[in-house]
Each structure stands twice: as C-alpha cells, then as structure tokens.
Amino acid sequence: MTNFIPIFPLGIVVYPGEQLNLHIFEPRYKQLIRECHEQKKPFGIPTVIDNNLQDMGSLVEIHEISKIYDNGEMDIRTVGSRVFRILEVIKEIPDKLYSGAIVNYPDNREQGNVEQMRKVMASIRELHQLLNLSKDFAKTDEQISAYDVAHHVGFSLQEEYELLGLLDERQRQEYLKRHLVKTLPMVSGMEQLKEKVKLNGHFKNLGGFDWKWKEV
Incomplete structure (x- = not known):
C-alpha cells in the first residue's frame, strides 16, 4: 500500500503503540494538526538525525487535543500506529x-520469542536496578514487545532508529539483547561514578527542522 501523508519531522523515534504528547507551536504544524484532527486523519513523524531526514518513521494518530492556547498553540496526545518508509518527499x-511524503508500509512481523523476551526483561530490570530506576x-x-521497552535501555537516537528499521520482532529482541x-x-563497573551522577528529566518543546532529504 502506497499513499500520501503530511509529515512532522522530529529528532525522535516514535514506535507503534507508543503514546506521545506534544506541544505544537510552529504555524506550519498548528495547521497540520488542525487539519488532521478535523479530518480524522493520521500524520507521519519521520526521524531527523544530524539535520537529515531519514526514510523511516511512524504513522501517528491524534488521540485528543488536550489544550488550545490563546495564541493557537496546542497540547496534543497521540499514539504511534505503524512503520512507514518514505518513497518521495513533497x-x-x-x-x-x-x-x-509518498510512503509505503513494509510488512512488520510482530510475533517474537516469548522466552527471549523474558531474558531481555530480566536484563532490563538488572540495568534499572543498577541505575536506581523503577x-x-x-x-x-x-x-x-521490543517497542515497549526500546526507550528504556539507554539507546542513542541512532540505535533507536536502527531498531525502528528492524521489521521482525525476533530481530528487535536480538538487537535489545x-x-x-x-x-x-559497563554500568555495573561504575559504582563510584553512579554516586556522582544525577539523572534529570524535563519537558521539551520539539520544534521542526529545516531538514535535508538524502536522495539515493
């Protein structure tokens, strides 16, 4: 299946099933969200790495517009639905x-190895225990699934994107392992450093990119 979708390129990876909350403030994307919400249509979030638009991304459905500000900015709740590959950027x-973009939707095998995933989860819990995370x-x-935990194992953006490009759950499990x-x-050998490191999180406004499309 091939079709046209509006795109919102971001420097993140969105996985199928992932819930993503965004603050929309740029005029181009305020227009995109308004139209997609009114027409009940999804949009695509392809990943941008080093200011270059990559060819893979996830189709995203708008769950709700949580708040509209006086200046037209919006808080929205979305959920990823399926992986796409860009064929042509418009x-x-x-x-x-x-x-x-004109995109297609490659076959994506969702059935993995249950025993392999149990081992992966045991390792993730060990990692989180070492980092004092819960x-x-x-x-x-x-x-x-691998998608459920991919943001919680310390992947770089490039590694998260590489996992997005694996279209078989068994391959994704092996990549995690x-x-x-x-x-x-490496983490278990850093006890002294861990005492000095604090993990801080904060919300970000994710703006769009003046990206370049790499033609092949």
Whole structure:
C-alpha cells in the first residue's frame, strides 16, 4: 500500500503503540494538526538525525487535543500506529505550510520469542536496578514487545532508529539483547561514578527542522 501523508519531522523515534504528547507551536504544524484532527486523519513523524531526514518513521494518530492556547498553540496526545518508509518527499504543497511524503508500509512481523523476551526483561530490570530506576511497563513479560521497552535501555537516537528499521520482532529482541550484553558490564563497573551522577528529566518543546532529504 502506497499513499500520501503530511509529515512532522522530529529528532525522535516514535514506535507503534507508543503514546506521545506534544506541544505544537510552529504555524506550519498548528495547521497540520488542525487539519488532521478535523479530518480524522493520521500524520507521519519521520526521524531527523544530524539535520537529515531519514526514510523511516511512524504513522501517528491524534488521540485528543488536550489544550488550545490563546495564541493557537496546542497540547496534543497521540499514539504511534505503524512503520512507514518514505518513497518521495513533497516539500511544497499548495495552500499548505507543512510538507508531505509518498510512503509505503513494509510488512512488520510482530510475533517474537516469548522466552527471549523474558531474558531481555530480566536484563532490563538488572540495568534499572543498577541505575536506581523503577519503571512499570504495565504489561506482563509475555505481552511486552521490543517497542515497549526500546526507550528504556539507554539507546542513542541512532540505535533507536536502527531498531525502528528492524521489521521482525525476533530481530528487535536480538538487537535489545546484544545492547544489554554490552551495556550491563559497563554500568555495573561504575559504582563510584553512579554516586556522582544525577539523572534529570524535563519537558521539551520539539520544534521542526529545516531538514535535508538524502536522495539515493
């Protein structure tokens, strides 16, 4: 299946099933969100790495517009639905401030190896214990997928994107396992440093990019 979608390129990776809250403040994306919400249509979030638009992303559905500010800015709640691959970027669309893309949706095998995922989850819990973190994934190990935990294992943006490009759950599980096999010994050997490191989180306004499309 091939179709046209409006796109909102961001320097993040969104996975199918992921809930993503965004603050929309740029005029081009305020227009995109208004139109998609009114027409009950999804939009795409392709990943931008080093200011370059990548060819993979996730289709996103608007769950709700939580708040509209006096200046037209919005808080929205979305959920990722499926992985797409960009075939062609349409940078200029008549009467639109935003861009779009012709995309297709590659087959994505969702069935993984339950025993492999149990081992991955055991390693993730070990990692979080070493980091004094506590996370509730709200699913049993039998129900959880690689997408559910990919943001919680210390991947770089490039690694998160590489996992997005793996279209078989068994491959994604193996990618997680290899990362954890490499990461756990390093973390467990950093006891003295961990005492000095504080993990701080904050909300960000994610603006769009003046990205460049890499043609191949």
